[in-house]
Amino acid sequence: MTKIYPNSPTSQSPALDIAVDSEPSSFTVWRKSLLFNCSGFTVFDAKGELVFRVDNYSFSKRTEIVLMDAAGKSVFTVRRKRLTLVDHWRIFEGEERRRFSARKHLTLLPSKVLAQVTPCGGEKGPIYCVEGSFSHRSCVVYDELRRPVFEIRRKEAIGGVAFGGDVFRLIVQPGFDSGLAMAIVILLEQMFGSRTAPIRG
Secondary structure (H helix, E strand, C coil): CCCCCCCCCCCCCCCCCCCCCCCCCCEEEECCCCCCCCEEEECCCCCEEEEEEEEEEECCCCCCCEECCCCCCCCEEEEEEECCCCEEEEEEEEEEEEEEEECCCCCCCCCCEEEEEHHHHHHHCEEEEHHHCCCCCCCCCEEECCEEEEEEEEECCCCECCCCCEEEEEEEEECHHHHHHHHHHHHHHEEEEECCCCCCC
16 A cells, blocks of 8 residues: 655645745645544654644534644644635634634635735734635645745655545744644645545534
8 A cells, every 4th residue: 555644755835945944844744534434634744743633523514623632632723704705714723713714715716826824913914825726736835925835745655656635735834823824724625625525623
């Protein structure tokens, strides 16, 4: 069986060529729970160690998804805001501290923008813009200064064997929270889905 966790670091795309003192962190995201009869995500670091996981038992309407670390501790919680006309979600640190609000970008004109993530409640803080194509696993997330903070890429195993959309790479720039990056990936999955049914939680 071909391994799914990250290969050795390879050349970066031009979008990530920024001056830093250390290398970006590479993760492999598997759109599958390790638990039987669950939907979710499993995330490995470059050494093949489990870093994050999402395990959803409920198959009711999707309203809340919890991102956990390898030990099962809540890292971020993604909740859908109710009674809104647009796809509007909130990101909580742990399960209670509200941090970010995210909206699906809607426009009648051609646009690379998929979604925007802003601080909750009018608080000051970073603003992130997601651009690209999530269905093709080709996205870059920029901060308010147009600096790339993380990227989603298709993954290829050793020998050129291509994985489907259920396995992809997450490249996180130094200084950016990899947990938050994964929370935004969960948001994109719920907003845009993939070739399989979206996670239900």
